Amino acid sequence: MFYRGIIEKLLPKSFAPLLQLVGPSFFEVVPWQELSRNGRQLLQHFGGGNRDQRMLMEEKLEALLCEANIDLKVRSSDSEISPNKWSSNQQTSIEKQRMGELVLQLYFLQLKNDRGLFLDLRPTRFDLEQSGFIFKTSTVWIHLNEDFRRALVDLYTGFYSEDNHRFKAGLAGAGLIQEQMTSEQKAEMTKIFLLHFGEGDQARVKFQTKDFINSFESIFKFMLKHKLKIPGEFLYLGIYLAGLYSNLEKLDIELNVRGAFEKVF
Numbered sequence: 112m113f114y115r116g117i118i119e120k121l122l123p124k125s126f127a128p129l130l131q132l133v134g135p136s137f138f139e140v141v142p143w144q145e146l147s148r149n150g151r152q153l154l155q156h157f158g159g160g161n162r163d164q165r166m167l168m169e170e171k172l173e174a175l176l177c178e179a180n181i182d183l184k185v186r187s188s189d190s191e192i193s194p195n196k197w198s199s200n201q202q203t204s205i206e207k208q209r210m211g212e213l214v215l216q217l218y219f220l221q222l223k224n225d226r227g228l229f230l231d232l233r234p235t236r237f238d239l240e241q242s243g244f245i246f247k248t249s250t251v252w253i254h255l256n257e258d259f260r261r262a263l264v265d266l267y268t269g270f271y272s273e274d275n276h277r278f279k280a281g282l283a284g285a286g287l288i289q290e291q292m293t294s295e296q297k298a299e300m301t302k303i304f305l306l307h308f309g310e311g312d313q314a315r316v317k318f319q320t321k322d323f324i325n326s327f328e329s330i331f332k333f334m335l336k337h338k339l340k341i342p343g344e345f346l347y348l349g350i351y352l353a354g355l356y357s358n359l360e361k362l363d364i365e366l367n368v369r370g371a372f373e374k375v376f
Contacts, residue, residue: 304330
């Protein structure tokens with residue numbers, strides 16, 4: 112709780128609910144030095160630092176969206192829209208369905224952006240205008256460690272292509288499978304993370320934040336039980352996923368997660 116309190120002070124107050132979703136054990140399995148360094152990096156960006164890098168990220172993101180034929184416009188904006196817009200009756204079921212698909216596609220697509228990643232996927236960053244759906248980027252961005260970014264790509268690609276070797280390589284690259292683990296521990300971690308992805312073909316998934324909390328907490332408790340640490344990049348991943356889940360839960364619809372992944376990759 113001590114470390115959580117420090118990180119909460121580094122982040123804007125609006126992000127406190129997202130940190131609550133990450134789970135209490137998280138702050139016990141990430142080295143404090145890495146947690147502090149990554150928190151300070153976020154704080155620098157919140158202050159509007161390195162606008163040139165943000166523009167480069169937006170340019171690359173727009174190119175990736177175009178390449179994948181995803182009809183989502185990118186707009187640089189620090190202002191937010193009403194958080195209730197996508198959970199109210201203002202939008203039709205078709206608009207909500209399309210919005211959910213775009214948010215999922217954006218989640219996966221940003222993992223291909225080697226220039227950086229916009230972390231904030233809360234409903235307040237998305238809008239619908241006459242010109243189409245808008246993603247409003249903000250100063251909440253980071254540059255993922257390249258090995259960690261590639262590991263996440265391997266994890267998702269291995270899972271959705273049923274390539275067990277690549278899936279396990281992703282687990283190792285993300286620091287979830289480690290050399291000092293026994294074969295039984297590696298097998299248990301693999302099983303835990305498969306449960307995090309969910310059962311079935313992922314064609315009809317209804318997002319609930321409690322599922323995210325429980326699955327991530329089980330991962331962190333496993334690491335804590337065996338006195339293992341995970342990379343500080345999990346602070347970013349936790350915020351990224353928490354924003355995704357809080358957004359899609361508000362839509363209250365079933366979504367084709369596999370389809371979103373295959374659209375991007």
